[in-house]
Amino acid sequence: MTKDDIKQKIIEAIYEIAPEHEGDTIPDNENIQRSLDIDSFDFLSLLTALNDTLGVEVPESDYGEVDTLQKMTDYFSEHMA
Amino acid sequence: MGIFKMPSLGADMDAGTLMEWKVKEGDKVSKDQVIAEVESNKGVIEVEVFEEGVIDKLLVKPGTTCKVGTPIALIRGENETSQSLEKELEALSGGEKEEAAAETSEKEPGTPKTKKTEPATEAKVSKSTAEEVKISPAARKRARELGVDLDALAAKAKGKIGTAEVEAAAASNEKKRGGSDSMRQAIAAAMSRSNAExxxxxxxxxxxxxxxxxxxxxxxxxxxxxxxxxxxxxxxxxxxxxxxxxxxxxxxxxxxxxxxxxxxxxxxxxxxxxxxxxxxxxxxxxxxxxxxxxxxxxxxxxxxxxxxxxxxxxxxxxxxxxxxxxxxxxxxxxxxxxxxxxxxxxxxxxxxxxxxxxxxxxxxxxxxxxxxxxxxxxxxxxxxxxxxxxxxxxxxxxx
Structure with missing residues (x-):
């Protein structure tokens, strides 16, 4: 899977969790939770969904590395390899 | 048990729409059993009974909107008979009953309300419409949240239904029902009371x-x-x-x-x-x-x-x-x-x-x-x- 594919999967998962943002451009470098009004419950749901589609489990200690779309894409592409 | 009335699902609710009966006349019900689904400004709520008994009579049809307190079913408890329940119902202020009856008959012809709201709870879309109109997963989810009938929407829409279409439909439904406005008003009432008392x-x-x-x-x-x-x-x-x-x-x-x-x-x-x-x-x-x-x-x-x-x-x-x-x-x-x-x-x-x-x-x-x-x-x-x-x-x- 290319990085672009991974990013697309993440964006789809975000749309699923926060459907009111469907079709919106998700900013690359802004905090996902704050810019999209996703609470800690939704954030965990997002990571659970991504674990299902991409097969990577993000431990809590790595939450700081997945707080923006860009960082999340990088993280998953690294850990899927 | 006696007369089962439209429950108040929060201080902010003055009427609810009976969406579906989960029981039929003659069914035994136990405490905490869900007997109906009611739509209010909080979404679709599963309504439970508090005591056991037997469903004697269902008084309103799905799709009927009734005020809180309107009798909607007769539930026979241990020491009750159909006759005693009927009497009790008659004894209730006649006006209330007539009002409920009037609302029932008003909605009955063609039952547009039923058709409109019933499938919405499950966001079902019949196969034929699904083939003609593409509905995005997010739109489907949104429709479920907002209680928008995708069947009705798909019948009118062409091509693709996204969240925007669903929201527009919800907004027009909302106006009719006074959804979020009434929620706001209810919170207003409860909070004013809190601060005053x-x-x-x-x-x-x-x-x-x-x-x-x-x-x-x-x-x-x-x-x-x-x-x-x-x-x-x-x-x-x-x-x-x-x-x-x-x-x-x-x-x-x-x-x-x-x-x-x-x-x-x-x-x-x-x-x-x-x-x-x-x-x-x-x-x-x-x-x-x-x-x-x-x-x-x-x-x-x-x-x-x-x-x-x-x-x-x-x-x-x-x-x-x-x-x-x-x-x-x-x-x-x-x-x-x-x-x-x-x-x-x-x-x-x-x-x-x-x-x-x-x-x-x-x-x-x-x-x-x-x-x-x-x-x-x-x-x-x-x-x-x-x-x-x-x-x-x-x-x-x-x-």
């Missing part, structure tokens, strides 16, 4: 959460992502345990007296993605361990945002817990929801300076506030509660 007192305490969060991290490392426990659930569990130690804050102020509730049903403030706020209850939280609390919390949020809540979850809260930490709020000064007597506010967990022995250290610190009804309890009771909560959070393994 309840002499609030406020207490706040800083609690060191480092031990609890460290413990939680270790626990979560051993768990799969699906079984992770959120700090919010840990806080709820700790609040429930503290309430067991200080039960005076868990109950109601009724007829000039405090009535302590044995059940601890914390209402958890949950924002709906569609706007609006609901505080459904975690029922009998005193009987749950930490895992059970997380599971119930997960289930409650999911159903609040996408599915259905039960009537008991809407009107059996014994206290409210408001957590605004995700939004960066440090301290919550809550307004008590009458007739409850307290509200627990939880702020953001921040890195803060903390004195350890004679040195200064950085710790994860949360501000927990308590709004108490001064008629029911004194500041001392609230202080005992916050102190107990602090103690519990220092020994998370015992939660």
């Amino acid at each position: 309840i002499p609030h007192y406020y207490l706040s305490a800083s609690i060191n959460l480092t031990p609890a969060l460290k413990w939680l991290e270790t626990q979560n490392r051993k768990r799969s992502i699906k079984d992770r426990i959120l700090p919010a659930a840990l806080m709820i569990r700790a609040v429930v345990k503290a309430l067991q130690a200080v039960p005076e804050l868990n109950g109601f102020w009724k007829e000039d007296a405090l009535q302590i509730s044995e059940e601890i049903n914390p209402g958890v403030a949950i924002a709906k993605r569609t706007g609006g706020l609901v505080t459904p209850a975690l029922l009998n939280a005193q009987a749950m361990d930490l895992d059970g609390t997380m599971k119930a919390f997960h289930d409650l949020i999911t159903r609040t945002r996408t599915g259905k809540l039960r009537s008991s979850e809407i009107n059996r809260q014994t206290i409210v817990i408001t957590n605004l930490g995700d939004l960066g709020v440090e301290r919550v000064y809550g307004v008590i929801y009458p007739p409850q007597v307290a509200l627990v506010g939880i702020g953001k967990i921040v890195d803060a300076p903390w004195v350890v022995g004679d040195a200064l250290a950085v710790r994860k610190v949360v501000q927990v506030t308590l709004a108490g009804d001064h008629r029911a309890t004194d500041g001392r009771t609230g202080a005992l509660f916050l102190d107990k909560l602090d103690q519990l959070l220092q020994k998370p393994e015992e939660l």
Whole structure:
């Protein structure tokens, strides 16, 4: 899977969790939770969904590395390899 | 049991639409059984009965909108007969009955209301329309949340249905029903009453959460992502345990007296993605361990945002817990929801300076506030509660 594919999967998962943002451009470098009004419950749901589609489990200690779309894409592409 | 009336699902509801009967005449029902689905401004709610009996007669048809208090079914209890129930029904103010009947017949011809709302709960789309019109998964989800009938929408739309189309349809439905407006008005009424009647007192305490969060991290490392426990659930569990130690804050102020509730049903403030706020209850939280609390919390949020809540979850809260930490709020000064007597506010967990022995250290610190009804309890009771909560959070393994 290319990085672009991974990013697309993440964006789809975000749309699923926060459907009111469907079709919106998700900013690359802004905090996902704050810019999209996703609470800690939704954030965990997002990571659970991504674990299902991409097969990577993000431990809590790595939450700081997945707080923006860009960082999340990088993280998953690294850990899927 | 007798006459089953349209229940009030929160102070803000004055009418509800009966969507579906889950029972038929002649069925036996037991306590807490769901007998119907009712749509209110809080979404679709599963309505339960409180006593056992036999369904004698269903008085209204699906699709009927009736005022709170309108008889909707006759349920035969042990010492009742169909005749005695009919009599009881007749004895009820005739006006009320006629009104309900009038509304039933009004909706009946062509039953547009039924058709419009019924499939919406499940967001079903018949195959033929699904083939012609493409509906995005997000739109489907949104439709379920907003109660928009995709069949009806698909019949009118061409090509693709996205969330925008669904929202537009919901907005026009909303206007007809006065959905979020009535929710706002209801909150307004309850809060005005609270501020007029309840002499609030406020207490706040800083609690060191480092031990609890460290413990939680270790626990979560051993768990799969699906079984992770959120700090919010840990806080709820700790609040429930503290309430067991200080039960005076868990109950109601009724007829000039405090009535302590044995059940601890914390209402958890949950924002709906569609706007609006609901505080459904975690029922009998005193009987749950930490895992059970997380599971119930997960289930409650999911159903609040996408599915259905039960009537008991809407009107059996014994206290409210408001957590605004995700939004960066440090301290919550809550307004008590009458007739409850307290509200627990939880702020953001921040890195803060903390004195350890004679040195200064950085710790994860949360501000927990308590709004108490001064008629029911004194500041001392609230202080005992916050102190107990602090103690519990220092020994998370015992939660």
